[in-house]
Amino acid sequence: MSQVAPPNYQDSFRSWLISKNYSSSTTRNYLSDINSYLEFVKNSNPFSPDTVSLYLKKIDKDSNYSRYLSSLSKFFQFSLDQKIISINPLKKARQPKTVTPSDILNAYQSFLIKKHFSAATIKNYLNDIQQFIDWQQNQIESS
Template sequence: MDELIDDFLTYLRYERNYSDYTVDAYSKDLSQFEEYVKDRLEGVFSPGLIDSDIVRSWIVYLLDEKISPVSVNRKLSSLKSFFKFLMKQRIVSVNPLRLVTGPKTKKPLPYFVKEGEMDILLDGDGFDEDFEGIRNRLMLELFYDTGIRRSELIGIKNSDVDFDAMQLKVTGKRNKQRLIPFAEGLKNLMLAYTEVRNREVGIQCEWFFVRKNGTQLSTGIVYNIVKKMLSEIPTLAKCSPHVLRHSFATSMLNNGAELNAVKELLGHSSLASTSVYTHTTFEELKKVYHAHPRAKKEGGNYGN
């Protein structure tokens, strides 16, 4: 890999505190671009020789290879960040991506679980009464009640849970920490879980959520548990921990929460990321209006 790309990845990891997963994604995108440029420029990869025509031809190449517009735009985002870094270092004087636009994508609305369906799932008898059953129900409830990410859940330590103040400290993207309040119901579930965990697992561990042997949960285990439980909802097209994050945000906004408050709870760096949920709630609002008896009459225009 080119030395400049290596320097950029080091900058992302140690100065911007990007996760290993994100740095790896940047690395793959830039390696692919480097390989493409070398094919075009007879084995040479020199950022100063790269112009907008090369970038545009790469976009065409990727689309011809059946890479989705969403993935192409992500790769372009990696490339833009790389050239911004090079300009900052004064290695190049012109950013070849300044006039390049990516392929248009139609952003799908986030999948989410309706409140009634979530109540039936959480209050039903689909969970065993043993350690794993109590733990799995708590995980589902915690995802839905707080909107935290999967990586944030498995990263919770015992010291991050303040039962007196009823708040939870989580570490999000780029190691940013935030405090999330929780209600009495969730507090009782968490206390019940810790009692069973301490009694049955019996191994002192710094992590709040653990396996039977006392070790920290993996992202794969958490994903599979949530997927299995959400698959009980027949109307849900996608089953993952992130769907519960979407469900939390949608439920909060549907029940009158301010967009800025939801942004802070989710740990978003900008309102743009949170505003996608306003479209979801608006779609729900339209359905409510269309269900109104007046809307069903000829000439009714509720929600249009």
């Protein structure tokens, strides 16, 4: 299993995209995005899920995030098809954890306990917050 892209990687990827009937502008965008990715990972293994995670974190707020993600997906699909890799690192990359209201309540409860609030006060605070969360979700659902 190769750890780095072959020297003619971009040419091979371009040929693969053309063979899949992607338009010239899509091909150009994918190649540009992958060149940026390869530049970012030039001193790392481009097929490591950890490396992919770092890159996803870097581009997370970019307005073109979806396009970059699509480019990476095609890039890794190409790599799978060419047997450069056997597992898609994008699927193994650590995605940012979604924080739920329950996670926030648990963290706040731990904070209140550490600050030595009484059990009754903690219960009241958590109930108030839960009521607010329920109200907010109802507002969102009714919009």
